[in-house]
Amino acid sequence: MSGGIRIGFHGVRGSTPCEGPRYERYGGHSSCVSVDAHGQAPIVFDLGTGLRAYGERLGGVHPYHGTVLLTHLHWDHVQGLPFFAPLHDTGTALDVYGPRQAEGPLGRVFAELMRPPFFPIRPDGLLGHVAFHDTGDDDFPVGLAKVRSRWVRHVGPTLGFRVDWNGSSVAYVPDHGPGCCPDDPDDHVPHEVLELCDGVDVLIHDAQHTDAEYRAKRHWGHSTVDYALHVAREAGARRLVLFHHDPGHCDDDLDRIAAEAADRAWRAGGPEVLAAYEGLELVLEPAVPPRAASLPSR
Ligand SMILES: [Zn+2]
Ligand SMILES: [Zn+2]
Numbered sequence: 001m002s003g004g005i006r007i008g009f010h011g012v013r014g015s016t017p018c019e020g021p022r023y024e025r026y027g028g029h030s031s032c033v034s035v036d037a038h039g040q041a042p043i044v045f046d047l048g049t050g051l052r053a054y055g056e057r058l059g060g061v062h063p064y065h066g067t068v069l070l071t072h073l074h075w076d077h078v079q080g081l082p083f084f085a086p087l088h089d090t091g092t093a094l095d096v097y098g099p100r101q102a103e104g105p106l107g108r109v110f111a112e113l114m115r116p117p118f119f120p121i122r123p124d125g126l127l128g129h130v131a132f133h134d135t136g137d138d139d140f141p142v143g144l145a146k147v148r149s150r151w152v153r154h155v156g157p158t159l160g161f162r163v164d165w166n167g168s169s170v171a172y173v174p175d176h177g178p179g180c181c182p183d184d185p186d187d188h189v190p191h192e193v194l195e196l197c198d199g200v201d202v203l204i205h206d207a208q209h210t211d212a213e214y215r216a217k218r219h220w221g222h223s224t225v226d227y228a229l230h231v232a233r234e235a236g237a238r239r240l241v242l243f244h245h246d247p248g249h250c251d252d253d254l255d256r257i258a259a260e261a262a263d264r265a266w267r268a269g270g271p272e273v274l275a276a277y278e279g280l281e282l283v284l285e286p287a288v289p290p291r292a293a294s295l296p297s298r
Contacts (some may be wrong), residue, residue, distance in 0.1 A: 011027070011030045031050065043145065048079060137149065174206055209223065241282075
């Protein structure tokens with residue numbers, strides 16, 4: 001992977017975790033995706049229950065330094081934080097960049113949802129240190145990676161993110177619903193979303209509903225599979241990963257949804273489409289740099 005990035009999927013579900021034999025292949029944990037690059041501290045998208053599995057995969061309690069790009073504060077994106085084993089080590093430090101809140105600093109608002117009587121401890125009761133950073137429409141470095149955050153349409157303040165590293169790029173827009181803005185036609189792709197997804201190698205996008213389900217749930221703030229495909233095509237994304245699966249969609253449903261979407265994309269000339277599942281890893285190798293032109297001899 002030297003020079004490239006590895007994208008790991010630890011939770012791919014939206015709304016609420018689910019479990020049982022019907023969910024064995026795609027998994028039931030809520031949103032959490034990691035991005036690793038050689039010589040770079042890890043970047044993690046969202047703190048859903050998949051974060052616990054990610055911590056186990058890393059080897060449990062040990063010092064860990066990383067950055068979290070948190071899209072919003074809905075339960076399915078935050079509940080994993082206290083169960084991330086490295087946070088039970090005093091040597092751990094997490095920087096969490098998340099959506100600026102009208103009610104006050106992000107860290108204080110987060111502590112309102114993680115405190116007694118709803119949870120035994122507050123974030124500052126963890127042994128590791130968690131620092132919250134209020135974020136909006138921003139462009140900022142994380143180590144050697146370039147991070148872009150933009151507001152997207154959902155229920156409540158919600159960000160999408162893009163990470164560029166050494167010529168590879170990934171955009172993460174797990175909760176995005178065209179129906180949140182009643183004046184927007186359902187095929188409208190906002191400028192901010194195009195800024196996140198423009199020409200990206202991998203677009204991880206909300207694909208919670210089928211067309212038939214969407215009509216009754218338009219105000220929930222999520223996309224159809226078709227809209228995710230539309231965004232990918234408008235932005236020129238090379239690969240679309242369907243994400244934030246509805247807990248009502250079992251393995252067989254997702255097989256069918258992914259196959260139909262891939263077929264539609266193939267007929268339209270791209271992009272490549274797949275449905276996210278727990279344990280999926282995508283490795284992006286950097287483009288081979290062009291050879292330097294030889295200098296004319298003097
Ligand atoms: Zn969600
Ligand atoms: Zn949400």
